[in-house]
Amino acid sequence: MKHSTENPDICNRDDLVDLLNAFYAQVLNDPIIGFYFTDVVHFSLAEHIPKVADFWTAQLFGSLNYQGRTFETHLALHRHTAITRHHFHRWLHLFSTSIDARYAGVNADALKHRAQTIATSMATALSKQATTLGEAEGIFIPPAIQHQEYSASSRATAFSNCAILVV
Template sequence: MHSDDKVDIASREELEMLLRLFYQDVLSDPIIGFFFTDVIAFSLEQHLPRVIDFWAQILFGESSYQGQLFERHQHIHQQAKLSQHHFSRWLHLLNNNIDRHFEGLNCTKMKTRAARIAESMAAALEQKSPSNNPRTGVQFFTP
């Protein structure tokens, strides 16, 4: 796809296309792929609608996302430690897929929000202990 052919992410269908390409990379990635193939029972077809809802809420103002973002990652972290390195790799793969296939304001918004989420999630998991509130200072939906 030439740069001139790229469009902004403007629909759920485009989000699905982007996220399917992203998860192809994630699942085969030597750094983070094992979380999806060995640590958790992962089904792309079950996971994808939730992730599309999550990003549609951020990008398009939809209110269909009902997940528990931090709690899901906390569960994974308890089985195999998630580090800043893992979140950085996730962010790199996401940004790479966005840049390869799309460009525009929603792309920038998605990359900016993803960076904030990765940073917040890594920090929250790093300082999480049984006596701490896992939500303290963590805001995943801030504008």
């Protein structure tokens, strides 16, 4: 792939932190996957980004600093609120465009390739797991609606008022 001379390559963990800050700024406001980070899991970017930076530093540079359990964390989330292939496609699109906007080079390409491999593998593995709420693939039911009793007609109205987005 031909690389722009305007953008540097990803060279270290600091570059990954920079990338992740830009990426999560998009994710938090994304109409398709943002709800995972704002409505489903409440987390601190100040705590999350260093962990994710350690993960990607391990993936890209072979660092041994990452101590998390990536699949188990996503499985627990999936069991609560289904994570579908559509969600992984959106995540991958935002991640790749964040990389392309800031970086170009061998490491940037390697990071995009590794992200695609991981996303595909995780989406496949999670698709074989049941969710505890039994929600339909690709549908997010806002917490305010999940725990209320509705008649069939009022539930249909509630769903029509929700933005259900599938890529």
